[in-house]
Amino acid sequence: MAFDLYQTVTDKVIAQMETAGTNWTNPFNKSRNNLRPYNATTGKNYRGINTVLLNFTPFQSSAWASFKQWQAAGCSVRKGEKSSIVVFFSKIEKQDKQTGEKSSFAMLKYFNVFNADQVDGALADRCKGIDTAKPNEVETIERAETWARDTGANIEHLRAGRACYIPSLDKIQMPEKELFTATATSSATECYYSTLAHELVHWTKHPTRKNRKQSDGFGTHSYAFEELVAELGAAFCCAHLGISNEPRVDHAQYLNNWLQVLKNDRKAIFKAASLAREAAEYLCGTQVEAVDEAA
Numbered sequence: 001m002a003f004d005l006y007q008t009v010t011d012k013v014i015a016q017m018e019t020a021g022t023n024w025t026n027p028f029n030k031s032r033n034n035l036r037p038y039n040a041t042t043g044k045n046y047r048g049i050n051t052v053l054l055n056f057t058p059f060q061s062s063a064w065a066s067f068k069q070w071q072a073a074g075c076s077v078r079k080g081e082k083s084s085i086v087v088f089f090s091k092i093e094k095q096d097k098q099t100g101e102k103s104s105f106a107m108l109k110y111f112n113v114f115n116a117d118q119v120d121g122a123l124a125d126r127c128k129g130i131d132t133a134k135p136n137e138v139e140t141i142e143r144a145e146t147w148a149r150d151t152g153a154n155i156e157h158l159r160a161g162r163a164c165y166i167p168s169l170d171k172i173q174m175p176e177k178e179l180f181t182a183t184a185t186s187s188a189t190e191c192y193y194s195t196l197a198h199e200l201v202h203w204t205k206h207p208t209r210k211n212r213k214q215s216d217g218f219g220t221h222s223y224a225f226e227e228l229v230a231e232l233g234a235a236f237c238c239a240h241l242g243i244s245n246e247p248r249v250d251h252a253q254y255l256n257n258w259l260q261v262l263k264n265d266r267k268a269i270f271k272a273a274s275l276a277r278e279a280a281e282y283l284c285g286t287q288v289e290a291v292d293e294a295a
Helices: 005-020 049-055 067-072 122-128 142-150 188-203 221-241 249-261 266-294
Strands: 063-065 084-095 102-115 155-158 164-166 171-175
Touching: 049 084, 063 122, 067 102, 142 188, 142 221, 164 188, 171 188, 188 221, 188 266, 221 266
Parallel strands: 155 171
Antiparallel strands: 063 102, 084 102, 164 171
């Protein structure tokens, strides 16, 4: 029987899932440096409903400011970033024209703010807690860099702790390499390239590529299934590129988390493996010779 890399990786991942559990460690820094939202330029905390509004966002920094405030601080909001709303009450006075009697009432107003993760500049970097003196633990692997570049994907590196594929923009956002750190089971290098491969597999679901169904919101069945596809696909791609000789334990632990959302549907892993194989083959299709040489 011919050797099947995809099936071999799938079998090893499933074997690890039986023992690794769900204690998955995120490979890049995502801790908030201040749990309560605050204004980056004044240092004052937001209060009341604004705390709720700003905490229910995907950003990791707790620092916010308006476009003009960031600009005045020498920072720039990145093109295409969407603002969040902060509300406040403004006291309005009114005078009766007939009696001359004055009265006042509160009017609800709002203004737009941007998180430090959406901004470039020295102040924004400090708000993100980025340690510029921290050594970069990620070793650049040229064959993996070429592989990612040759896919043609729009990959943007940010000095912010998030990695994601944005379908509406058909763009991948990745944290800078220096934000990745080693886990108990993987080097920072493995974590970086595995995360990049994970997002590239998500990228293949676009209608112009493999046209997988767009997933619904976080925590839903379809979202969980797409995460299975992306993480298995990442394991396949790392095996092709020789990033890691064995599937990372982190892969298995992460997959187990999503299988719980799918109510431990063991068949889901095999359905996802089939789609992950298609995605990995698509990504590797333009650099077959280079991958074969590396393997």
